[in-house]
Structures are given as C-alpha cells and as structure tokens.
Amino acid sequence: MRLDYLSIFPAYFDVLDISLVGKAAINGLVEIHAHDLRDWTHDRHRTVDDTPCGGGAGMVMKPDPWGEAFDEIIGTESDPSVHVIFPAPSGTPFTQSAAAELSSAQRIVFCCGRYEGIDHRVIDYARSMWTVHEVSLGDYVLNGGEVAALAITEAVVRLVPGFMGNPESLAEESFSAGQDGLLEYPLFTRPVSWRGLDVPEVLMSGHHGRIASWRRDESVRLTRERRPDLTDSDSSGIH
Numbered sequence: 001m002r003l004d005y006l007s008i009f010p011a012y013f014d015v016l017d018i019s020l021v022g023k024a025a026i027n028g029l030v031e032i033h034a035h036d037l038r039d040w041t042h043d044r045h046r047t048v049d050d051t052p053c054g055g056g057a058g059m060v061m062k063p064d065p066w067g068e069a070f071d072e073i074i075g076t077e078s079d080p081s082v083h084v085i086f087p088a089p090s091g092t093p094f095t096q097s098a099a100a101e102l103s104s105a106q107r108i109v110f111c112c113g114r115y116e117g118i119d120h121r122v123i124d125y126a127r128s129m130w131t132v133h134e135v136s137l138g139d140y141v142l143n144g145g146e147v148a149a150l151a152i153t154e155a156v157v158r159l160v161p162g163f164m165g166n167p168e169s170l171a172e173e174s175f176s177a178g179q180d181g182l183l184e185y186p187l188f189t190r191p192v193s194w195r196g197l198d199v200p201e202v203l204m205s206g207h208h209g210r211i212a213s214w215r216r217d218e219s220v221r222l223t224r225e226r227r228p229d230l231t232d233s234d235s236s237g238i239h
C-alpha cells in the first residue's frame with residue numbers, strides 16, 4: 001500500500017516514521033510519501049490561497065497547485081483503484097467499516113486542506129479521475145486535514161493483513177463486526193489488588209463461560225450508557 005500526503009505542513013507526517021505505521025513501512029507493508037503543496041506554486045510567496053468567490057470570511061485554497069501536484073504524484077490517467085481522501089468538516093463520518101474497506105487499497109492519497117477549505121473544483125476534478133472520499137473525523141472543528149489524515153492512516157494500516165502481530169485481537173475491538181457492534185468491555189491486568197481496587201473476581205475464576213458472559217454484559221451496559229445510537233443498529237446484539 002502506497003500512502004501519499006499533500007499538505008502545506010508535510011512535517012505533520014514525520015510522526016509516521018516512529019509509530020507502528022513506521023514499522024509497517026520498514027517491513028514493506030506500506031510506503032509513505034509526504035509532499036509540500038507549495039512545491040507546485042510558481043510565485044515568490046509560494047501562494048496557495050485566495051479570497052472566497054462570493055465573499056465570506058477567511059481564505060480558500062487555490063485549485064492550481066493541487067492540479068499540478070495530482071499530475072506529478074498520481075498522474076493524468078483515470079484510475080478508480082486510486083483512493084483520494086479529502087478530510088473536511090462537511091465530510092461523511094469516518095467509520096471502522098470505511099477503514100476496513102480502505103485497508104485493501106493499493107494506493108491512498110490524502111489531500112489535507114487548510115484555511116476554510118479547498119476550491120471545490122479540485123474535488124470535482126479528482127472525482128472525475130479517481131475514487132474520492134470526503135470524510136470527517138467527527139462533530140468538532142480542526143484547523144486542517146492533517147490530524148484527520150493521521151487518524152485515518154492508523155485506523156486503515158492496522159487492518160492491513162500482516163500488520164498486526166495478533167490479528168485475532170482485531171475481531172474483539174469496539175466497532176468491529178466480531179464485537180456485535182458493541183463497545184469493548186473493561187480491561188484488567190496484574191496486580192490483582194491495586195490501591196484498594198481489585199480485579200473483578202470472575203476474571204480470576206478461570207471459568208471461561210462466566211468470563212465471556214461478564215464481558216458481554218459489560219459491553220451491553222457500556223454501549224447502552226455511552227452509545228445508545230449503536231444499540232438500535234442491526235449489527236449490535238442488543239435491541
């Protein structure tokens with residue numbers, strides 16, 4: 001899997017060299033390439049923004065640098081196997097199932113906007129050439145797309161076959177199909193007693209049936225408490 005990042009702050013992606021994703025890069029599972037959008041400007045100030053047509057606050061990212069960067073990084077041929085991701089407040093909420101779908105992609109290009117966003121013709125052009133995803137991390141405002149690109153990268157790469165040492169653990173995670181769409185149960189490890197707080201006895205019983213039942217009950221309780229929106233979904237085991 002090749003991952004490209006287009007941004008006016010490409011150093012954001014240096015962190016990928018030290019994290020788990022860095023290990024995947026070392027063992028050849030993923031290739032990471034960060035690019036400075038300003039490398040595709042031609043004026044002395046390396047300008048990437050301009051005032052919004054129709055008025056309004058802030059600045060909008062000009063289309064020209066994006067188009068020239070696409071030509072060089074992706075090419076000028078249409079290819080639906082190339083996934084181009086535009087993080088945006090107006091995007092579709094990014095989910096675990098979206099991460100799972102993207103984990104089989106061979107090429108993902110993250111377009112990290114800043115200011116008030118990117119000229120929409122950039123997205124329209126990308127849609128005419130590749131498979132485009134306009135996504136949002138959630139209902140809160142960030143200053144640009146870089147943090148979202150990092151989060152999406154981690155969610156996707158950890159699902160790439162061969163990345164996780166113990167793929168079985170993926171099945172038990174929150175939001176995964178194996179968890180019935182429920183939140184994960186609380187986790188404990190040694191010491192059994194810590195600052196007057198004890199590990200629930202059932203977890204030390206060695207009785208696998210009771211442990212499974214306790215974990216399920218805890219997942220249902222937590223999901224009802226924190227994510228009632230998940231309790232009505234078909235995939236959750238509770239209705």
Ligand SMILES: N#Cc1c(-c2ccc3ccn(Cc4ccc(CN5CCCCC5)cc4)c3c2)n[nH]c1N
Pocket residue numbers: 087088089091112113114115116117135136137138139140141142143144145146148
């Ligand atoms: N993923 C994700 C995100 C982002 C995100 C992603 C990408 C960019 C590029 C630029 N920004 C900054 C910004 C901030 C506020 C606004 C709102 N509009 C302003 C103009 C008038 C209308 C309203 C726009 C753009 C971004 C933010 N925020 N939150 C997420 N979950």
